Amino acid sequence: MTETERFAPGTVLPAASFPITRKDLVRYAGASGDFNDIHWNGRFAVEVGLPDVIAHGMYTMAVAGRVLTDWIGDPAAVQEYFVRFSKPVPVPDDGVGALVEVTGKVTKALDDGRVQVDLTVLSAGQKVLGKAVAVVRIP
């Protein structure tokens, strides 16, 4: 297979699933500096009308991005990355947490040896990112 074929539109990226627990959210809060209560405080989350503590949208964006970077190899190849947060990802404190499932596909060949990749990101069967699109420079 030539390099061009490896990255041709229609190419399916290796899918991945990411379990998310409360501990992951606490660790991400610390690393990112986003200590919003809705991401760790169940009492507060329910008070503001959420079903439970929810994952940081940026955490979901980051783990979904792993499907891109694991596929392309060099994270610097990700030149543009856009996501729309359409549904929250509740992370119950039940010893299991949530599961985020990510698939991706090359949808367009662009100029300068770049391609567009569309990701589909689901949790509990629901699309949690309404749109997730990246522009990736092929090596």
Next chain:
Amino acid sequence: MALDQSFVGRTYPPTPAYEVGREKIREFADAIGDPNPVYRDPEAAKALGHPDVVAPPTFPIVISMPAADQVVYDPALGLDWSRVVHGDQRFNHERPMRPGDRVVAVVTVESIKSFAGNDMITLMTEMSTVEGELITVARALLVARAAEPEEQP
């Protein structure tokens, strides 16, 4: 209440420089569960042509989110920050962030819209080194959800 349209185009003062550290990159990579050596091992990064380890694609949020607080908590704008949710996020990267980068963020209000009582504000954050090299442009849509209808007497 709809936000003041005159804020569109307004640019806030540059933030103090944030110095990217190797251990902060590792901590962030650990937090997103990504074992990629390019985030930790300078030799692995050099093998891909980088001068040092690089930060993951969403790492710049560590800088852009606090920078956006200038706008979110600006009393003159009057955004109801208790009702703000993150609508969407975009990064346009010139290159990944690396240890030793001293990064200054400049936030501009790109658009303000109102729909069904929700205030929608797009903030564009340019992150550059103190030497003036543009690294990344982040755009965040923040949505202040409509207040609950007042209870009937």
